[in-house]
Ligand SMILES: O=P(O)(O)O[C@H]1O[C@H](CO)[C@@H](O)[C@H]1O
């Protein structure tokens with residue numbers, strides 16, 4: 001991961017883009033992993049679009065599919081590594097935030113509609129993402145467990161960032177790209193996952209996901225109050241930059 005924070009305009013909308021993210025398995029505590037989300041909130045970001053690479057637990061899924069995230073299971077959060085543990089900062093949100101609808105239904109509908117227009121329907125899905133700690137990939141028994149509790153894809157990120165975004169009142173849209181189909185059976189003759197496979201599949205599908213996100217952001221432009229004004233600190237900074 002490049003580790004850059006890129007500020008600019010995407011389809012005319014002031015945008016902050018993270019080139020890479022922090023992960024819990026790298027040794028960072030959950031609150032630090034999600035710090036960039038709070039930073040985005042403070043500079044005026046209203047909508048968060050998250051993407052990830054994941055293993056397909058749903059055996060109908062293929063490598064290269066893009067799943068619109070309908071809901072998540074924050075497994076590490078449920079078991080104690082929750083990003084909001086510690087004193088609550090009321091400036092961001094309440095002590096006990098609801099997580100009933102973390103992924104905005106209107107944005108999900110827009111994503112599916114846009115994907116259809118772009119001819120992407122053949123590889124679009126909608127389902128549930130489960131976040132585990134990693135860094136090891138799952139054993140077949142662990143994968144069957146995750147499938148049984150209702151997950152369609154599995155990965156090592158995203159859910160903590162989304163929880164912090166929802167706590168702070170942001171709208172969220174999420175995409176999970178299936179980079180490998182998870183092995184559910186013991187003694188399978190299928191090839192075990194590798195990070196190289198994950199990166200290769202992600203790179204092959206990257207242009208499609210980029211176009212999808214760019215088109216969605218373009219459609220959102222008319223509804224975002226910051227677009228043509230310097231309504232937020234980030235937008236103000238970018239407007240100034242544009243004028244110079
Ligand atoms: O979730 P992202 O960061 O997209 O990446 C996924 O791919 C990596 C494993 O190959 C893990 O980091 C996992 O979480």
Ligand SMILES: Nc1nc2[nH]cnc2c(=O)[nH]1
Pocket residue numbers: 053054055056132134136137138154155156179180182193198
């Ligand atoms: N935990 C997990 N993370 C992934 N990221 C990409 N593929 C996978 C996978 O199979 N399991």
